[in-house]
Amino acid sequence: MILGKFFGAIRAQFNKLANYFWEADPIAQMQYEYDSAVEQLKEGRVGLEQYRGLVERVSRQVKDGENQINKLQAQAKAYLKAGDRETAGSFALQLTKAKTTLEENRQQLVMHEQAYNNNLKKIQFANKKLVEVKDKISKYDSELKMSEAEAEVAKLTQSFNMDVTTDFGQLEDVI
Numbered sequence: 001m002i003l004g005k006f007f008g009a010i011r012a013q014f015n016k017l018a019n020y021f022w023e024a025d026p027i028a029q030m031q032y033e034y035d036s037a038v039e040q041l042k043e044g045r046v047g048l049e050q051y052r053g054l055v056e057r058v059s060r061q062v063k064d065g066e067n068q069i070n071k072l073q074a075q076a077k078a079y080l081k082a083g084d085r086e087t088a089g090s091f092a093l094q095l096t097k098a099k100t101t102l103e104e105n106r107q108q109l110v111m112h113e114q115a116y117n118n119n120l121k122k123i124q125f126a127n128k129k130l131v132e133v134k135d136k137i138s139k140y141d142s143e144l145k146m147s148e149a150e151a152e153v154a155k156l157t158q159s160f161n162m163d164v165t166t167d168f169g170q171l172e173d174v175i
Helices: 002-024 026-082 085-159 164-174
Strands: none
Touching: 026 085
């Protein structure tokens, strides 16, 4: 129990320290988020390229398998018409193996297309996040510059020792 309170106090102190650094430069924190979004975008692009290659390769395998099945069916039918049941049977056996391979390739194609679409969504999300962070950075940077300018104006006003309300009040009395 005492150790729990002790570690809780230490955790609270680390949290205060982290908050201090977090609030010290929010623009730098947003720039870090921007950089991490760019890294996600790069990773997504690499994954997208890899899965696109896999999708294309498996797609070619599916097309080749379909062509092979059509060829084997035609040969089996031709040998059946010719009355050679033994050769037609061997083509039928090859046909069942080809159909099994084709089904496996189709399943792989669906799996790789899903992975490709997931990477595409990852890139779209990172791009969206990138735009949001970039907008936030420009907004906060302009607000920060505006507040610095207002602070400078306030310093100038104080250095002139001019009390605006008093000067306007005197002008009203004169009028």
